[in-house]
Structures are given as structure tokens and as C-alpha cells.
Amino acid sequence: MPFVRIDAPRPGVALVTLDRPERMNAMAFDVMVPFREALEEVSRDNAVRAVVVTGAGRGFCSGADLESPGRIPGIDGLTVSSIALRSMELLDDVVRAMRRVHQPVIAAVNGPAIGGGLCLALAADIRVASEAALFRAAGINNGLTASELGLSYLLPRAIGASRAFEIMLSGRDVGAGEAERIGLVSRTVPGEKLLDDCYDLAERIAAFSxxxxxxxxxxxxxxxxxxxxxxxxxxxxxxxxxxxxxxxxxxxxxxxxxxxxxxxxxx
CATH class of the missing domain: 1.10.12.10 (Lyase 2-enoyl-coa Hydratase, Chain  A, domain 2)
Known part of the structure; x- marks a missing residue:
């Protein structure tokens, strides 16, 4: 698949990698469509017992790609307003696809998870961060709302209402240490150990019924x-x-x- 890789690093474990490192794995439609398809593929694979999702290079996902957004499928003949609706529906369905995966999904957050990238991390069942991870609800910084792709639903449930309100309304960065302290991630590990830590957890889960x-x-x-x-x-x-x-x-x-x-x- 373009911009997305599926690997089998250990028995029963699938690794799905957003693979557009030169754009910090931004959420271009050319990336998100194959990413959704990859999630659906591993969900149907009965040999897979747990899924790890990460980003190539130094970022997890930098959110919307404002310079090279890619082409939205199935929009021929539509007006701007309808194209906008299709766009949001497509991106929303990526978050839903993560939730629909039969197996537990572990987000290995290897670097910045910004805007929509934060939403992808929150859609995973478990989040483990490298020391280089950084989280930001970026919409408010861009003159928009900070709530997108389910963020205003998922974030308060992960860290509590007051912290979620503060992070979303201030647009500030949350580093890996704070993310662990407030429960946004399960734990923080050195970057070179991140994937092995996630694979160990995935294998432990895969051993159960x-x-x-x-x-x-x-x-x-x-x-x-x-x-x-x-x-x-x-x-x-x-x-x-x-x-x-x-x-x-x-x-x-x-x-x-x-x-x-x-x-x-x-x-």
C-alpha cells in the first residue's frame, strides 16, 4: 500500500506503519485511505492477535497536510460544500476503523502526535510513548476549533475533563513525561526500546483467549x-x-x- 506498511515483527503481532516520513506522516488522503484499508486488512487476519501502529521517521503523525493534502476519492461532480463533508467523513471513518479492529491496537507514539495525529493515538486501545513524543490539539492554534475527529469525546475520557479543557483551549504542547503523568499514555520508554516494548505487550495479550x-x-x-x-x-x-x-x-x-x-x- 502507498505510504503504509504492514509487517509481522513477531508471531501473532502486526505492525502498521504510516510511511511518509518526509511529511511527518501527515494525514493526506493518499495516506489515510490506505491506512484505513490496512486496519481493515489486519482486523480480518485471524493470524493477528494484536496490532501495533506507529509512524516512520521521527514523527507519529503531524495532523492535516496543509501543503499536499492528496485527492479525495469519489468527489467527481460535487460542490465545495459536499466535498468538505466527504473529507470529514473519510477522516472520521479512519478513527472509527481503529475502534472497529477486532484485536487490541497499541499506538507506539514515536514522536509528535499533533491535531489529527493526537486523535489517531487516542483511538488506539493502548498508548506507549517514546521520550521524544509530543502531543498537541492544534486546531485552536490555527484559528479553528480544537475538537476534530472525535477529540472532544476521546480526550476527556482519557485524562479527565479539566485537563482536556485546558489542553484543547490553550493549544499547548504536552511532552512525554507529562503525558504519562496525566494518563494520556500508559508509559514512556527510550525511543530505541519503543517498538520492542510494544511487541512484548502485544505478545502477552496474544497469549490469552x-x-x-x-x-x-x-x-x-x-x-x-x-x-x-x-x-x-x-x-x-x-x-x-x-x-x-x-x-x-x-x-x-x-x-x-x-x-x-x-x-x-x-x-
Missing amino acids: RPGVELTKRMLWSSLDAASLEAHMGQEGLAQLFVRLTTRNFEEAIKARKEGRPPEFAD
Whole structure:
């Protein structure tokens, strides 16, 4: 795919790389369309148990490409207003595509994640940052709103309302250390160790039951939209019963623990 690479660095792990380093992996349509397709491809690949997303070069994603935005597909005959709507729908669907991936998605944030790049990082299930990572909600700096591609939904849920309001309204940079402190990322590691750290985490996740992992991911995201604890607990209970009653995973876990070996979940 142009500007996007899919690799298999370890068994069960897919690495999806935004590969336009000369533009800091900016969100040109020529990049985002194949990126969405790559996410859909790895989601359908049943050999993949966890996905790592990163950027080539020194940046994760620098947001909108203002100089070379690329061509929007399927706009022949449309007016400017309709083209604008199609543009936002396409970019919004990239964020939705990350959420729809069956497997857990780990963002290996290797450098600046600015504007839409911050949105991509937040759409991942887990974020691990290198010491060079930097986050900015850039829309406000450009005379626009800071809310785009789900940012005003995702950021408050990641770090709390007050911090999200401050970061989005001030347009200031958040470095890797602060990002770890406020919970924007799980942890910060040296740049040369970033991908190996993410692969180790991906392999640990991949060792567990497929439905157990996939349903846990769904339940975590569902909890952010739940109207009440009572409603969400009902969903959680059904998910737990589904795996418990349709697999022998629990019995295998108990047996493996007694025998002093890792469990082998057949699902």
C-alpha cells in the first residue's frame, strides 16, 4: 500500500506503519485511505492477535497536510460544500476503523502526535510513548476549533475533563513525561526500546483467549458510553458467561496453574 506498511515483527503481532516520513506522516488522503484499508486488512487476519501502529521517521503523525493534502476519492461532480463533508467523513471513518479492529491496537507514539495525529493515538486501545513524543490539539492554534475527529469525546475520557479543557483551549504542547503523568499514555520508554516494548505487550495479550481479549476490549470501550453502572454490568456479565460457557478456557487455566505451566487456550 502507498505510504503504509504492514509487517509481522513477531508471531501473532502486526505492525502498521504510516510511511511518509518526509511529511511527518501527515494525514493526506493518499495516506489515510490506505491506512484505513490496512486496519481493515489486519482486523480480518485471524493470524493477528494484536496490532501495533506507529509512524516512520521521527514523527507519529503531524495532523492535516496543509501543503499536499492528496485527492479525495469519489468527489467527481460535487460542490465545495459536499466535498468538505466527504473529507470529514473519510477522516472520521479512519478513527472509527481503529475502534472497529477486532484485536487490541497499541499506538507506539514515536514522536509528535499533533491535531489529527493526537486523535489517531487516542483511538488506539493502548498508548506507549517514546521520550521524544509530543502531543498537541492544534486546531485552536490555527484559528479553528480544537475538537476534530472525535477529540472532544476521546480526550476527556482519557485524562479527565479539566485537563482536556485546558489542553484543547490553550493549544499547548504536552511532552512525554507529562503525558504519562496525566494518563494520556500508559508509559514512556527510550525511543530505541519503543517498538520492542510494544511487541512484548502485544505478545502477552496474544497469549490469552481470543474471545476473552476481544470481548474485554469491547467491554472497556462500551463502559465509556454506558448510561449507568447497572446497564453496563449486565453487558459485562453476558460477555463473561459467553466465554465461560462456550469454551473450556477456565478449566485449562486451573489445570495449567496446578501443573506449573502456561495455559494453552483452545477457545
